[in-house]
Amino acid sequence: xxxxxxxxxxxxxxxxxxxxxxxxxxxxxxxxxxxxxxxxxxxxxxxxxxxxxxxxxxxxxxxxxxxxxxxxxxxxxxxxxxxxxxxxxxxxxxxxxxxxxxxxxxxxxxxxxxxxxxxxxxxxxxx
Numbered sequence: 001x002x003x004x005x006x007x008x009x010x011x012x013x014x015x016x017x018x019x020x021x022x023x024x025x026x027x028x029x030x031x032x033x034x035x036x037x038x039x040x041x042x043x044x045x046x047x048x049x050x051x052x053x054x055x056x057x058x059x060x061x062x063x064x065x066x067x068x069x070x071x072x073x074x075x076x077x078x079x080x081x082x083x084x085x086x087x088x089x090x091x092x093x094x095x096x097x098x099x100x101x102x103x104x105x106x107x108x109x110x111x112x113x114x115x116x117x118x119x120x121x122x123x124x125x126x127x
Contacts, residue, residue: 021056022046029054032078052086060099063090065117067110071098 017023018041025046026039040047046054051064060069061077063086070093080089093099104110 016040017046019044019056022054025054025056025059028074029078029081032075033082035082037081048081052081061090063087065121066090067114067117068094068102069100070094071096 016039017026022041022045026037026048029048030037038049042053044056046056048054052061053064054061054072055069058069059072059074061072062069070090072089072093077086077089080086094102
């Protein structure tokens with residue numbers, strides 16, 4: 001008889017995440033970090049530590065108040081979370097070949113939006 005405590009359904013459980021894809025993303029990152037991650041499901045994306053959003057269907061993430069999604073590798077992403085260097089990791093991964101190119105048709109609108117979001121969290125000096 002199979003042990004009910006070894007059920008795959010129990011291993012995939014997380015109290016604040018209902019989507020199995022997001023749980024898989026979370027487990028991939030959590031496997032490489034020793035720090036406790038504060039995670040929630042937010043509008044179909046995984047929200048880590050209230051300022052990092054991880055996509056559901058691709059290995060991409062973005063920071064709060066940023067518009068562009070960057071590709072990540074779970075092991076190096078977990079290391080960036082542990083060492084509190086996610087901002088610099090985000091900037092590096094934006095230039096990675098796996099990240100989508102940042103090509104806007106209306107560059108004035110892009111700068112307007114990025115400035116607006118940056119001003120909301122007091123990081124306007126970085127634009």
